[in-house]
Amino acid sequence: MxxxxxxxxxxxxxxxxxxxxxxxxxxxxxxxxxxxxxxxxxxxxxxxxxxxxxxxxxxxxxxxxxxxxxxxxxAPIKFQSLETLVENLLENEKKPLLLILDQLSDARNFGAIIRTAECTGVDGIIISKTGAAPVNGDTVKTSAGAVFNVPICKVDHIKDAVFYLQGSGIKTVAATEKTEDTLYAVDFTEPVAIIMGSEDRGINPSVLKIVDEKAKLPLFGTIGSLNVSVACGAFLYEAVRQRS
Incomplete structure (x- = not known):
């Protein structure tokens, strides 16, 4: 601190x-x-x-x-209202690309993700008010200042945010190993919110139950998972590839 x-x-x-x-x-x-x-x-x-x-x-x-x-x-930034962010995006006829971080707790991973999000045109990042990584000096430094360029919304519950986005016509895609589908089968050209889980537990099971789609990265080594910021980068750049 x-x-x-x-x-x-x-x-x-x-x-x-x-x-x-x-x-x-x-x-x-x-x-x-x-x-x-x-x-x-x-x-x-x-x-x-x-x-x-x-x-x-x-x-x-x-x-x-x-x-x-x-x-x-x-906090070194001012957090935004999720409802205001989504309403503005839809009014401007954008196809939102959003990122939801479910209980991500490491400030440096958070900063690295924000940096990648800014580089890939993410319209906003959603985190929970409790249990999430702090927005502190480590976050700012690791994000290379990108934290000041990407809107960040704090919500009471990630599940409620998922329901709200779905009701607003935004598809929710969970990055999880608990599926047979890879991210290359997902249509990221639609309005979409990608959900990344915590470093140790992944996405909360209650959130996984309500998402629209689940997708995983193909892994060919003996280690069963990637660092969450690296995995997030792979998902975001697949969205960039499809949208380009």
Missing amino acids: EKENQIFGIRAVIEAIHAGKEIDKIFVHKEAQGELMRELMKTLKANNLPFTYVPVEKLNRLTHLNHQGVVATI
């Missing part, structure tokens, strides 16, 4: 929220109490801001200063 993007102390976090700062991550001591802490929790709920309860040892590792039981990070 970069110190320059870090805020700590209950009142400081409350004031940052009231000032409209784009809060990315909030860590709260799970045993913290008091009137001011209750005010913070009320503010978080009123603004629909997710947070994570952590032991005090984690907060102490994040900062050696008096954190009062809460540490947060301010």
